[in-house]
Amino acid sequence: MSAPLAGLRFSVAGAGRVGSSLARWAMAAGAELVRIASRHPGRAAWPDGPPLVDLDDLATGGQNLLLIAVGDPAVREVAARLAGRPQARVVLHTSGSLDASALAPLREAGSKTGSLHPLKAFPQPLPDPAEARGIFFAVDGDAEAQELACRLAAAWGAVAAEVPADARPLYHFAATLAAGGVTTLLAAAAEIAGSLSLPEAVIRGYLELARGALAGAARALDERRPLGTAITGPAARGDQATLERHFEALRVLAPEKLALAESLVRETRRQAQVAEIAEMKKN
CATH class of the missing domain: 1.10.1040.20 (ProC-like, C-terminal domain)
Structure with missing residues (x-):
């Protein structure tokens, strides 16, 4: 079985519909999910994954990717809360209306930052990786962040292209x-x-x-x-x-x-x- 994301170690901040779906798709493509963080770990449901941790306890240093999949109003707040601890080499958020600058505290702390927005409705978690095929992902940010975002999309059979900040x-x-x-x-x-x-x-x-x-x-x-x-x-x-x-x-x-x-x-x-x-x- 093909594993285009083999060797990729990642964590997710946000255990909701989008975050859990993208995490499942990445795992199906061979990536290793290390941690899932939630502001309310006791209320999040992830029965067969790694233990849920509180957002304030999340540190992802040494990992390839941290995916921030929270509501648009919370992205900047979450970035600021996470910036005080070592985080992954690349950090991507999943917002469509915000550009990579929403992750400025994490960029200042040393991570490469960008965005990966799936142009798809998630009325509920969609764990089947077949759901990703053919959808469009909007990316922006640092070159290394965009490169990883496009790698993820390609592994899922999706299409990715840059949507710059002023167009968001x-x-x-x-x-x-x-x-x-x-x-x-x-x-x-x-x-x-x-x-x-x-x-x-x-x-x-x-x-x-x-x-x-x-x-x-x-x-x-x-x-x-x-x-x-x-x-x-x-x-x-x-x-x-x-x-x-x-x-x-x-x-x-x-x-x-x-x-x-x-x-x-x-x-x-x-x-x-x-x-x-x-x-x-x-x-």
């Missing part, structure tokens, strides 16, 4: 649109169906509709077409009469969703126009 906030916002935004819109559609006492089959139908739309977007990307060419519906095709019927029904039955609908129509029209212009230029 909007890169992460776009990620929330692609994942949380889609789910939010599906939840809003389900809420409307529920308010109309429609059967659950309708909500499942909306989910299939969304799957089809995403498949169409994937085909557009594979064919090097703008994603906007895959948009369907009345806003994209300029059917103003249908849109007006939508808006009138919303004003009466779901006024709290009117602003959302109007914003979506404006952005849908803009994306469709951008795609049309791009296709015209190609031809």
Whole structure:
């Protein structure tokens, strides 16, 4: 069995969904997990790994990697708390909105620092390394840190590329649109169906509709077409009469969703126009 990470010794600060998943993937690729640290070790569940230790007791000197997988607001605090003890040669955090500078105290203490953000939703721990295949990892930081981050991604069958510091906030916002935004819109559609006492089959139908739309977007990307060419519906095709019927029904039955609908129509029209212009230029 291939072990592309054989000889890599690492620890994880943060025993939640992301940290436990990435740790499992690394172990499956041959890496040795030395320690797992948590701010609340008594509440963290890791039944068959090394003993959980308190974050304030974590020292990883002599190891190849320390992976900090905590919530974005805690990254800087955790880095500062860990910097007072010997830590691994490379330290990576998993935040998408923060760049490597969030680990400045650890860099000043001698570690090479960077980031390794998986562009994937983790609704629960995902221990199966097959979950990593094909996903994108955003990296940045010191050259040695980026090199190790890319090595990890390659070992998992994933793709990695640098997303620099100045691009991080909007890169992460776009990620929330692609994942949380889609789910939010599906939840809003389900809420409307529920308010109309429609059967659950309708909500499942909306989910299939969304799957089809995403498949169409994937085909557009594979064919090097703008994603906007895959948009369907009345806003994209300029059917103003249908849109007006939508808006009138919303004003009466779901006024709290009117602003959302109007914003979506404006952005849908803009994306469709951008795609049309791009296709015209190609031809």
